[in-house]
Amino acid sequence: MPSSLIWFIPLLPFAGFLINGMLGRKLPRALVSAVALLFTALPAGIVAWLWMIMRADGAPDAIRVVSYPWIEISGFAVNFAFTVDHLTLIMLAVVTGVGFLIHIYSVGYMAEEEGYWRFFAYLNLFMFFMSVLVLADSFLLLFVGWEGVGLASYLLIGFYFKKASAANAGKKAFVVNRIGDFGFLLAMFLLVLHFGSLNFTQIFASIGQHPEWQGARFITGIALLLVVGAAGKSAQIPLYVWLPDAMEGPTPVSALIHAATMVTAGVYMVARCHTLFDRSPTALMVVACIGAATAIFAASIGMVQHDIKRVLAYSTISQLGYMFLACGVGAYAAGIFHLLTHAFFKALLFLAAGSVIHALSGEQDMRKMGGLRTRTPITFWTMSAGVFAIAGIPPFAGFFSKDEILYQAFASPNPIGKLLWLIGLVAAGMTSFYMFRLWFKTFFGQPRFEQLASMDQHGAVVHARSTTTLTMEAERDDDQAAHSHGVHESPWIMLVPLVALAVLSVIGGWVGVPAAMGGHNEIEHFLDPVFAANSATQAGTTAVNHGMELGLAAVSVLVALTGFYFAYIFYYKRPGTAAALAERAKPAYSLLEHKYWVDEFYTNFLVIPLLMMTRGFLETIFERGVVNGSGRAAGMATRGFAWAARRQMSGNIRSYAGWLAIGAAAVLAVMIFGRSLWAYL
């Protein structure tokens, strides 16, 4: 049965993880990279093969493979089972394809790092869990992958675990994700309670049979709890705070986990459960509002950050907001389309940023870059493709997907659809602005890093003037020596994935050219089997209006160009303008630069009270009082009893004999008088 090959999609990376994880320390680096690359390339091949099968005429809507029962308790059963449908296929293509490219890139990027084998072992582990996540055909198995990618993310964020900020960032990511996972768990409990199953097919079929559940309270409850989970994993308000800090990890990790794949798991999950969400207008409204709010909120922060990876991190949060917005207005296909293009261009942007950082020996502050266009030409051109794609300039990938989302928001029957569209549009303008700001600051103008190069060698100046609590610390002392031989283009092994992703960023959007622009929107038709029920209703409510769609597209292109224009004026034409403006609007600028003080808010109102409660109450009263106290009391009781017992063991024979005699007398007394005494009583 060839479909059993599906098992190998997750199992091969897992084998790679085992090999590298257990033996990697002793293996030469070439072998470690060969193992890591081979065990990610093969699943990509299997996915390509699956793609051919599913594209063929008369292909089934989904391929299911069941291995064996996992849990069976009186009517409740969960199997180890995978399903490949069109949605899974797109996710798999992203995970294995982009994942493989990033693996190639990592071979070059991590070449001189300590713990090379550890890095690839974790990366393969991530690939394993991520494929389990998208292949799972039940909530429980999805949750296994969900937790697993969280673990891999934690391990990789804290890859430089000797650096306190990296270790803390890993912890933060894990704890914040745990909040989301708690919501997910509660949702699963409710699902078991109401459906007696966790299997996607069964639950969705059961929902389909009950039209009267439209807007039912328990459906809304489940959907909202799932949104909590998705918001944690996909870094949405209010649980987005971990993602910017997650940039402490090596750049390929940021590209793979915190841009292209793991953070989109929440979007995937919402799309996967679209049957559930369609039944709850409230939950959809919440998703849309969270998405729109996150999109504009994160974009506004991204406009003033100085760390190149941090800008990209906020950009990721903002783009994930778009995907949520799409799901919230019921345009799941558009959300997945944006997920796909975003995976291409954001992975590209991160990798290119990594290449820039590599070229500048670990410098991440954009104020110390500039003029890199001529020195790193390939990085420049590939990054330009990514910047144009995310800014929404046609015909790059991001334009089609973002425009589709905005159009769907505008055209949706949602009562505040127009408002959502406007927010999305403003966020798109901001996106264009901050991306071109990054572009101009990094690649144009005068180089601002020469004077730094000498400073850097005298010690860490990078975080000495950092204003935020958790700023990137770009210093990597161990490889400083190896890298400090001037600004240089990256090796070819890092450039090949860049070029591949750049090509995808340019043409990736063409799979979703809307009918209004003479395309067929193939991706939406491709996803039809998954979202069929939904698009049927959609088609009925929204009349196809090509004129309006084109008009909206023109507006968003205009907005993107406006963003470009401002960035051009501020950071290329008249570089002083931005600083002057920032000075003039000091409070607003400061608010943005400090990220709305959300981190500080969380620290003061959640973390510190929690710590006070744990240290003040749990540690002193509960831990020392109850837990330690009961232990001590047990010890004291035993010791007291032992003391009394020890008094008997005097070593004096006559006292033993006395006890013996008393005992014998007692037995005799009981034997003689006991019965009559008993009867008397």
Next chain:
Amino acid sequence: MVPTAYYLVLAAMLFSIGIGAFLIKRNVITIFISIELMLNAVNLTFVAFAHMWHQVNGQIFVFFVMVVAAAEAAVGLAIIISIFRTRRTLNVDEIDLMKS
């Protein structure tokens, strides 16, 4: 014919004397003798009952007790000699090495 109860009273008296001596006396040999006294008190009851019921079982038990007592006397005396050699005393109050 002497009633059985007389024998039993005598045996009880002998046994009590044995216990009293066992608890009061400090000399190991005296304690040893008091144990013998208790054993023989029990033997007396066995014989008395055997006579009363005209059965031989009790007398056989007496032989058993005598054999065991003889063996015990041999071992016990050996232990006493050994203790005396090492401790130079037969006072049980001073032989309390086993106390915890």
